Amino acid sequence: xxxLIADIDIISAEEAQACDFKITADENxxxxxxxxxxxxxxxxxxADSEIVAAIMKEGGFDTTSDFYQADVIFLNxxxxxxxxEQTVRKRLTDFQRAKRSKPGMTIGVLGCMAxxxxxxxxxxxxxxxxxxGPDAYRDLPNxxxxxxxxxxxxxxxxxxxxxxxxxxxxxxxxxxxxxxxxIMRGCDNMCSFCVVPFTRGRERSxxxxxxxxxxxxxxxxxxxxxxxxxxxxxxxxxSPEENNKARLNKKEDESxxxxxxxxxxxxxxxxxxxxxxxxxxxxxxxxxDEVLHxxxxxxxxxxxxxxxxxxxNSRVLEMMxxxxxxxxxxxxxxxxxxxLGEECGISSDMITGFCSETEEEHQDTLSLMDIVKFDFSxxxxxxxxxxxxxxxxxxxxxxxxxxxxxxxDVIAKQSSTSLMRNxxxxxxxxxxxxxxASKKSANDFKGRNSANKVVIVPAGNYSKGDYLxxxxxxxxxxxxxxxxxxxxPKN
Numbered sequence: 001x002x003x004l005i006a007d008i009d010i011i012s013a014e015e016a017q018a019c020d021f022k023i024t025a026d027e028n029x030x031x032x033x034x035x036x037x038x039x040x041x042x043x044x045x046x047a048d049s050e051i052v053a054a055i056m057k058e059g060g061f062d063t064t065s066d067f068y069q070a071d072v073i074f075l076n077x078x079x080x081x082x083x084x085e086q087t088v089r090k091r092l093t094d095f096q097r098a099k100r101s102k103p104g105m106t107i108g109v110l111g112c113m114a115x116x117x118x119x120x121x122x123x124x125x126x127x128x129x130x131x132x133g134p135d136a137y138r139d140l141p142n143x144x145x146x147x148x149x150x151x152x153x154x155x156x157x158x159x160x161x162x163x164x165x166x167x168x169x170x171x172x173x174x175x176x177x178x179x180x181x182x183i184m185r186g187c188d189n190m191c192s193f194c195v196v197p198f199t200r201g202r203e204r205s206x207x208x209x210x211x212x213x214x215x216x217x218x219x220x221x222x223x224x225x226x227x228x229x230x231x232x233x234x235x236x237x238x239s240p241e242e243n244n245k246a247r248l249n250k251k252e253d254e255s256x257x258x259x260x261x262x263x264x265x266x267x268x269x270x271x272x273x274x275x276x277x278x279x280x281x282x283x284x285x286x287x288x289d290e291v292l293h294x295x296x297x298x299x300x301x302x303x304x305x306x307x308x309x310x311x312x313n314s315r316v317l318e319m320m321x322x323x324x325x326x327x328x329x330x331x332x333x334x335x336x337x338x339x340l341g342e343e344c345g346i347s348s349d350m351i352t353g354f355c356s357e358t359e360e361e362h363q364d365t366l367s368l369m370d371i372v373k374f375d376f377s378x379x380x381x382x383x384x385x386x387x388x389x390x391x392x393x394x395x396x397x398x399x400x401x402x403x404x405x406x407x408x409d410v411i412a413k414q415s416s417t418s419l420m421r422n423x424x425x426x427x428x429x430x431x432x433x434x435x436x437a438s439k440k441s442a443n444d445f446k447g448r449n450s451a452n453k454v455v456i457v458p459a460g461n462y463s464k465g466d467y468l469x470x471x472x473x474x475x476x477x478x479x480x481x482x483x484x485x486x487x488x489p490k491n
Contacts, residue, residue, distance in 0.1 A: 022046055024053070024063040025173045035061040036070035037172065040088065041078025043229055043280065044200075045111055047180040049076045050169030052110065052137050057170055059141045068098050072106045072144065074130075077113035079195050081383045085113055089125065096127045106147050108132060108140075112199035116387065118156045128152075134185070134200050135159040158186075158201035165210040168217070175436050177465045178225040179218050183211055183264065187231035189283065191310075192321045192389035193351065193382065196231060203231070205238040208259045208267060215271045224433055224465050225276035228268065233279050234286035236261040262290040269298040274467075276433060277301045278452070281308065284332050285324045292339040303340050304452040307332070308349035312368030313361035316354055321389065326368065333372050342424075345375045345451030350410050353382045353403030355394035362406050369413050375421050375451060376478075377414045381407045415477045422453070422475035429471050429485060430455070436464040455480045462487050 024037045035056050039049040052074060053063060067073050073095055078084040088109070099105045108130030109121055115133035122128055129147040132140060133156035143153035163185055171179060187196050188203040215226050230236060239258045259267075261279075268277050277298075282291075282305055295301045307329075311317050314325035336344055350365060369377075381403035384396040432447035432455045439446075444456050447468065456479055457470055469489040470482030 022049070022173055023065055024049075026065050027063045027170075029062055031057075031060050031062040033061050033071040034064040034069050035072050035074070036064050036067040037074045037076060038067075038091065039076040039172075040084055041076075041080060041112070043180055043227065044182065044231070045076050045078060046172075047169065047182045047229055048111065048134060048137070049074075050172050050180070051164050051167050051182075052076065052140065053170035053172055054167050055137055055140055059144070063170075063172065067095060068101065070098075070105065072108065073098070074108045074110050077109055077111040079112040079116045079199055079385065081380065082385070083383070088113055092125050092127060099127055104148075106130065106144060108143075108147075110134075110137070112195065115156050115158070115199040116195060119154055122152050122154065130154075131156065133158060135162045137164070138162075160202055160204060163204060163206040165206045168214070175464060176222055177433065177435050178227070179223050180229050181211060181214050181218075181226045182206065182230070183208075183228045183233065184230040184236055188235070189232060189323070190321055190389060192319060192393065193310075193354065193385070195385045195388055198387055200231065203235065205236050208238050208264050211264065212267050212271060215268050215275065219272050219275045222465060224274065224467075225278065226268065228264070228277065228279040230279075230281070232281065232283040232286060234261050234282050234288065234291060236264055238264075260290075262288065262294045265291065265294045265301060266298070269294075269301050273300050275300060278304065280306045282306060284309070284329050285322070287332060289335060289339065292336060296339055302450045302452065303343065304345035304347075304450065305336060306347045307336075309365075309368060309372075310349055310351050311354065311357075311361070312365035313357070316357055316361050316364075319355060319390075319394065320351075326364065330368070330371060343451060345453065346372065347452070348372070348374045348377045350377055350379045350414075351382050352380070352406035352410055353398040355382070355390060355396060355398070357398060357406075362409070366409060366413050369410070369417060373417050373421060374414065375453065376418050377410070379407060379410050379414065419475070419477040422477065422480055425453070425472045425480055426475060427472065429469055430482070431489065432457070432468050432470055432482070434462060434464045434466045434468060449480070453480050454478070455482050457482045457484050460484055 022039045037049050039045050064070055075088055077088050095107055106129045107127055109128050110132045111134055114131045121131050130143050131154045135158050136155035139155045146153040184205045186201040186203040190197055237260055284307055309329055310320055317325055384391050430449045432449050434445050434447040438444040438456050443459050445459055446454055446456050449455055467488050468484050469486040470484055472480050472482050474481040
């Protein structure tokens with residue numbers, strides 16, 4: 001999934017887990033009780049926390065950034081790697097101190113870790129009162145009542161229909177410019193290393209008209225960019241018949257009976273030409289030429305694709321159950337370059353040290369990186385997750401030392417390639433959307449170009465939400481630096 005981490009996009013597993021979390025911002029609307037949410041993991045988790053906040057707001061809660069002031073603390077958790085779960089367990093010890101000072105406080109664990117461990121989590125972490133899986137957030141008010149009566153409350157039911165389509169998310173920690181919009185939930189891909197199908201359930205697509213309406217509402221409130229989220233956006237498919245939903249606008253249904261991801265992209269792009277559209281994550285087996293041509297057709301669909309490879313070796317990919325091989329992946333990249341051009345940003349996920357991976361197969365991953373020339377990557381060494389197909393079928397037989405050494409090779413390769421790719425932008429004029437002040441200097445602003453690269457520009461007579469035409473004058477492996485040529489050139 002998409003990871004939005006400061007001004008840096010070249011990261012290791014440890015850096016990702018250290019940085020990739022969000023804490024609720026303060027919202028004071030006069031409600032009597034306070035909610036604190038801490039979210040870990042992927043963009044889907046962050047979007048889910050916004051749904052949780054909306055449900056709790058209806059139940060009489062404002063949000064707080066100080067968990068000592070909270071009546072309810074929720075941790076929205078990730079199970080994709082062991083380190084993520086360790087971080088959550090450590091964090092619970094901090095909350096234990098707060099609960100001692102405020103005995104009526106309720107603590108809940110939400111999300112993928114809750115789904116994976118279920119009731120076992122209540123036994124292991126004595127201070128946890130509520131355990132709720134990703135499809136049971138509507139039940140939170142009821143579960144909270146049970147917990148406040150002194151009982152432990154659990155709901156980890158996985159739904160085949162729930163998409164939270166009718167809930168308007170509370171935008172937590174929002175910059176007022178960019179927002180996530182969930183278009184589907186769950187995953188039907190059974191990658192052998194991945195716990196997601198077991199923690200988020202079967203894949204189901206959200207009503208496209210509710211997606212478009214959410215995008216329209218965001219744009220009317222000043223947001224300039226939406227990122228359409230799904231575990232595998234390319235397999236998005238919705239129809240009134242298959243999804244058994246009554247539509248208000250039957251003429252629209254009759255004109256497009258089945259709506260696929262390319263159709264949805266176009267529908268959102270047509271909300272307004274000044275609304276940027278991004279999406280994540282694509283699957284190499286499912287991304288179609290139709291999607292690529294739709295991206296090309298609309299200037300406001302960003303020319304960037306996150307296309308996880310995971311490995312550059314076909315045997316390892318087969319063991320991972322990725323359902324494509326090296327040649328298929330390279331063909332898809334070639335088609336992206338053919339249709340969208342060399343300037344289209346492509347990023348990847350890479351796993352080193354998967355079960356039985358040889359040194360030669362590791363070299364295949366490095367050679368794939370040389371051929372594709374990713375703009376940036378999210379890079380990890382293999383971490384066996386209980387319950388996955390790999391844990392059941394394959395011994396985790398690569399030593400931690402070798403995993404880390406191979407990860408270092410991948411990080412070094414990506415750093416070199418990212419610098420090379422960024423140097424190609426020097427002297428070019430690009431449009432960026434200003435997202436706010438740079439975290440590294442109050443004298444600079446940051447934005448992103450169409451290829452999802454962070455661009456730093458000097459502060460000037462503009463503000464977040466403005467489009468800027470900039471000339472790229474310098475770069476590092478992780479960041480571009482520009483000078484402003486024109487403000488709001490698209491208006």
